[in-house]
Amino acid sequence: RAxxxxxxxxxxxxxxxxxxxxxxGDCPICCLPLPLDSMSILMPCCCTVICDGCDYANQxxxxxxxxxxxxxxxxxxxxxxxxxxxxxxxKRVDANDPAAIRHMGGKRGREGDIDGAFEYWTKAAGLGDVxxxxxxxxxxxxxxxxxxDEKKVWHHLEEAAIGGDTFARHNLGVMEGENGRxxxxxxxxxxAAKLGDDDSLExxxxxxxxxxxxxxxxxxxxxxxxxxxxxxxxxxxxxxEIASSQQSEGGSRSSSKGSVK
Numbered sequence: 301r302a303x304x305x306x307x308x309x310x311x312x313x314x315x316x317x318x319x320x321x322x323x324x325g326d327c328p329i330c331c332l333p334l335p336l337d338s339m340s341i342l343m344p345c346c347c348t349v350i351c352d353g354c355d356y357a358n359q360x361x362x363x364x365x366x367x368x369x370x371x372x373x374x375x376x377x378x379x380x381x382x383x384x385x386x387x388x389x390x391k392r393v394d395a396n397d398p399a400a401i402r403h404m405g406g407k408r409g410r411e412g413d414i415d416g417a418f419e420y421w422t423k424a425a426g427l428g429d430v431x432x433x434x435x436x437x438x439x440x441x442x443x444x445x446x447x448x449d450e451k452k453v454w455h456h457l458e459e460a461a462i463g464g465d466t467f468a469r470h471n472l473g474v475m476e477g478e479n480g481r482x483x484x485x486x487x488x489x490x491x492a493a494k495l496g497d498d499d500s501l502e503x504x505x506x507x508x509x510x511x512x513x514x515x516x517x518x519x520x521x522x523x524x525x526x527x528x529x530x531x532x533x534x535x536x537x538x539x540x541e542i543a544s545s546q547q548s549e550g551g552s553r554s555s556s557k558g559s560v561k
Contacts, residue, residue, distance in 0.1 A: 315458055316487050322495045323430040323464035327351040328373055335532040336466060336496050339541065344388045345376040347400040353536030356543060393420075398429035405432065414445035425456070430463035437468065461488070466497040473503060482512045490517060494524030496532070501525050 324334035327350050334340050339352040350372055358372040369378040379385040389407075392400030405420030418439060424432035437456035440449045457475075460468030473488035486507050492500035501521065508518045 314462055316491070317462075318491055318494060319462075319464040321464060322466050323460070324349065327354055329354040330534060330536070332534055332537075333528070333531050335537070339537065339544075342399065342403060343371045343373060344379060344385045344392070345371050346374040347389075347392045347397050347403070348373045349399070351534075351537055352540040352544070353534050353538075356540035357536045396427065398424045398427040398432070401427065402429050402432045402435070405435065414439075418445050425459070428463075430460050430465045430468075433457075433460040433463070434465050434468045437471070461491075464495065466492045466495045466500065469495075470497055470500045470503070473500060482507065482510075486512050486517075490521045493521040494528060496525060496528030498525075 321333055322336060324336070324340070326333055327340070328348060329350055330353065332351065334349060334351055340349050341352060341355055342349050348371075354372050359369075361367070362369055370376060371378060379388060389400055389404060393404050401420050401424040405417045405424060408414075408416035408420060418436075421432040421435045421439075425436055433456040437453050437460065438444070439446055440452040440456065442448070454472075454475075457468045457472050461472055469488050469492040473485040473492065476482075476488060477485035486504070489500040489504045489507065490513075493504055504513055504518060504521055507513045508515075513521075
């Protein structure tokens, strides 16, 4: 009984430890933290995620110097067709690349193969992929291809949150609040806000107004959130965002204290 109690205490310590960064990590080219929004791209040749700023800067350089289009990271020539991109992705999957396996799961899901998506995400999660854990939590919560299982929802969300997934961390905060545990919800929101998550910061504002967050903790979360957001900014990323906005209108993520992402 004492061992189980200590194991639970250690789990709590791990769960509520502030990660140094979100699960996305840094762009391997500019070495700046990858933004939480969609301003990054997975290169199918090496399954490396780079920021839009570095991809945009590489495209401009290639145009000016009249160079062939290559991957900004591994310098492999960019695929010229969907078939070629898929072949490269399969090659990375065969090499047990967790990111590639998760990406393949997403591809299967978009094609309507829910069982295939579950199989790939389960394998990726087993290899430690944080995003796959979050995806599995969604499947178990909605009962997509599997029976609804609240215990597994919590497990996969916690694994994702421990790995730095701010979406998962926010969802844990929402669920703790729905279960009448505002203290635990606030802890999750603070961690996610300090990683730059806007929705969690908004949730904190509401909890602060309701008296569940101290002035000191709220101020620290505000400072942490701003620092995390500022760390992702660069001139190249701003140029890429302007160029993208000129081509198409971008959507925005909805924020709500009471909704799971």
